[in-house]
Amino acid sequence: MPAKKSDLLQGTLALLILKTLSTGRMHGWGISQRIQQLSRDVLQVNQGSLYPALHRLEQQGWIRASWGKSENNRQAKYYELTAGGRNQLDVETENWIRISAAVADIVEA
Numbered sequence: 001m002p003a004k005k006s007d008l009l010q011g012t013l014a015l016l017i018l019k020t021l022s023t024g025r026m027h028g029w030g031i032s033q034r035i036q037q038l039s040r041d042v043l044q045v046n047q048g049s050l051y052p053a054l055h056r057l058e059q060q061g062w063i064r065a066s067w068g069k070s071e072n073n074r075q076a077k078y079y080e081l082t083a084g085g086r087n088q089l090d091v092e093t094e095n096w097i098r099i100s101a102a103v104a105d106i107v108e109a
Contacts, residue, residue, distance in 0.1 A: 017057060018081065018089040019089060020038075021085070032046075062081070
């Protein structure tokens, strides 16, 4: 049976984007595909969620964007982490570990 697609918990998208960009510069479609790939097709980020999140992260100074050519020779906006984004990734990761442990405690109770 194929894995069921899941909606992202509010607030986790920033963590997933920051973590995905920690490996290097990517365009929006690549970020979406990488999250889907790493989650074994459980998580799917639609454009209506992804691009507003990228814009918010850019406004917060955690990522920066620049134009470049994609693999198929088209103009694409590429995103990369800033130093502040690397720090925020650490904060978001710690928060996620704390929250997921709390949820696991409740589910296992």
